[in-house]
Amino acid sequence: MKRVLVIGGGLAGLSSAVYLSQNKFQVTLLEASPKAGGRVYSFVDETTNTEIDNGQHILMGCYADTLNFLRLIDAYKYLKIQKNLEVNYLSHKGNSFKLKAAQFPFPFNLLYALFSFKRLNVREKFLLIKLFTKINFIDSDKLSGLSVIEWLKKEKQSDNSIKIFWEIISIGALNTSTEKASAKIFCDILKEIFWKDNTSSSIILPTLPLTKVFSEPSIELIKKKGGEVRLSEKVIGVEIEDVKINKVITDKNIYEDFDFVISAVPYFALEKFIDKKFFDKQPEFHYSSILNIHLWLKQNFLSEDFYAFIDSELHWFFNKKTHWNIVISNADKFMQMNNEEIFNLVFTELKKFIAISDDDILLYKIIKEKRATFIPDDFTLKHRPSTETKVKNLFIAGDWVDTKLPATIESAVRSGRIAAEKIVFNN
Numbered sequence: 001m002k003r004v005l006v007i008g009g010g011l012a013g014l015s016s017a018v019y020l021s022q023n024k025f026q027v028t029l030l031e032a033s034p035k036a037g038g039r040v041y042s043f044v045d046e047t048t049n050t051e052i053d054n055g056q057h058i059l060m061g062c063y064a065d066t067l068n069f070l071r072l073i074d075a076y077k078y079l080k081i082q083k084n085l086e087v088n089y090l091s092h093k094g095n096s097f098k099l100k101a102a103q104f105p106f107p108f109n110l111l112y113a114l115f116s117f118k119r120l121n122v123r124e125k126f127l128l129i130k131l132f133t134k135i136n137f138i139d140s141d142k143l144s145g146l147s148v149i150e151w152l153k154k155e156k157q158s159d160n161s162i163k164i165f166w167e168i169i170s171i172g173a174l175n176t177s178t179e180k181a182s183a184k185i186f187c188d189i190l191k192e193i194f195w196k197d198n199t200s201s202s203i204i205l206p207t208l209p210l211t212k213v214f215s216e217p218s219i220e221l222i223k224k225k226g227g228e229v230r231l232s233e234k235v236i237g238v239e240i241e242d243v244k245i246n247k248v249i250t251d252k253n254i255y256e257d258f259d260f261v262i263s264a265v266p267y268f269a270l271e272k273f274i275d276k277k278f279f280d281k282q283p284e285f286h287y288s289s290i291l292n293i294h295l296w297l298k299q300n301f302l303s304e305d306f307y308a309f310i311d312s313e314l315h316w317f318f319n320k321k322t323h324w325n326i327v328i329s330n331a332d333k334f335m336q337m338n339n340e341e342i343f344n345l346v347f348t349e350l351k352k353f354i355a356i357s358d359d360d361i362l363l364y365k366i367i368k369e370k371r372a373t374f375i376p377d378d379f380t381l382k383h384r385p386s387t388e389t390k391v392k393n394l395f396i397a398g399d400w401v402d403t404k405l406p407a408t409i410e411s412a413v414r415s416g417r418i419a420a421e422k423i424v425f426n427n
């Protein structure tokens with residue numbers, strides 16, 4: 001049985017370890033922190049005794065690799081999958097309205113949704129549908145050099161349709177401003193979401209805390225197949241000789257008995273133990289933050305699973321039943337603020353949308369993820385390295401590797417699957 005060391009227990013590492021285990025490779029996974037899952041995890045909040053996510057994660061129907069991975073680890077059953085796209089929007093003074101795809105065959109279901117979308121005038125709807133229908137035929141390489149906002153303006157989208165429709169998708173998926181995000185990757189993901197099939201635009205929510213959906217079932221499968229998961233063990237160096245890794249050094253052990261290594265750590269961690277001269281491209285990543293605010297209330301009076309905020313610094317609202325979870329993407333400006341400042345700002349904003357008073361709030365918890373995702377600008381996208389490296393037995397995975405996707409669960413899981421396949425199909 002060939003042996004593979006997987007470095008990093010985020011979703012990229014777990015995905016590669018699961019695929020390798022399924023294909024009869026002996027896997028040892030090394031994870032620096034005491035928990036697996038990387039940026040996707042949950043923990044028990046001691047004050048309220050609730051298991052909460054570090055931040056709400058949503059999946060989409062077009063996440064083909066993630067859905068396959070969840071089937072493999074028998075966790076597909078922990079998903080709530082929309083039949084058709086449906087988003088509830090909240091606007092000021094408690095008004096809400098829907099974007100809802102119809103039961104028609106694709107793509108008429110989505111065209112109907114756009115056509116009946118309130119808050120856009122007839123001209124705005126016409127221009128939006130015009131761009132929407134041509135997206136599938138655009139050669140996105142020709143958009144290189146344009147930002148999302150430049151492209152949308154060029155396509156004559158009004159400020160209102162940018163704010164009400166395009167920005168919500170762009171900031172949600174790319175976690176940066178429309179000024180920074182590349183039009184090329186935005187166009188590519190719009191094709192994935194809206195132009196693949198009937199269900200690709202459906203929103204999918206985990207029904208259990210994240211660790212129970214992703215990490216626990218993955219670890220169980222790896223162990224069942226004879227592999228090992230070593231938590232709290234950090235890789236601090238490797239020894240490369242004749243363009244082959246022959247030693248992996250951690251803060252606890254030295255490993256020499258392996259055939260292949262997959263590194264699935266973020267780029268900023270990888271460059272500490274492997275020289276970038278071994279990659280086919282020399283990347284430079286800048287990061288963007290996500291802020292999650294968990295609120296416990298005396299009474300939960302909202303019924304929908306989630307809402308999108310319109311025209312607000314708050315982006316998404318998730319109703320976790322035990323509490324509310326508000327998400328702010330592209331949240332760098334909040335990183336320097338203290339929790340009280342953040343809460344006051346968020347609460348003042350929330351009151352514009354939902355009729356609540358100070359008395360309704362029992363507790364709050366704020367989670368800042370500073371380096372949540374890399375910023376997908378044009379330069380960065382052109383410099384993402386691919387899975388294979390110049391070191392013969394080393395492959396790289398992670399949401400930042402060149403999967404053509406933004407930094408998402410799907411990118412991480414896909415990169416892990418591709419790295420595993422490079423080994424499986426050549427041995």
Ligand SMILES: Cc1cc2nc3c(=O)[nH]c(=O)nc-3n(C[C@H](O)[C@H](O)[C@H](O)COP(=O)(O)OP(=O)(O)OC[C@H]3O[C@@H](n4cnc5c(N)ncnc54)[C@H](O)[C@@H]3O)c2cc1C
Binds near residue numbers: 036039054292371398
């Ligand atoms: C708050 C938040 C919300 C998000 N929301 C969404 C969403 O709704 N939908 C979506 O698709 N994506 C979302 N994302 C993005 C998604 O979480 C990431 O793209 C994905 O989890 C990245 O996985 P990864 O395995 O590439 O990296 P990571 O999750 O960062 O995993 C890397 C792992 O490597 C370990 N490691 C680092 N250095 C070493 C070392 N030297 N030795 C051993 N181990 C090491 C780390 O501890 C970590 O566990 C969100 C991210 C955040 C932070």
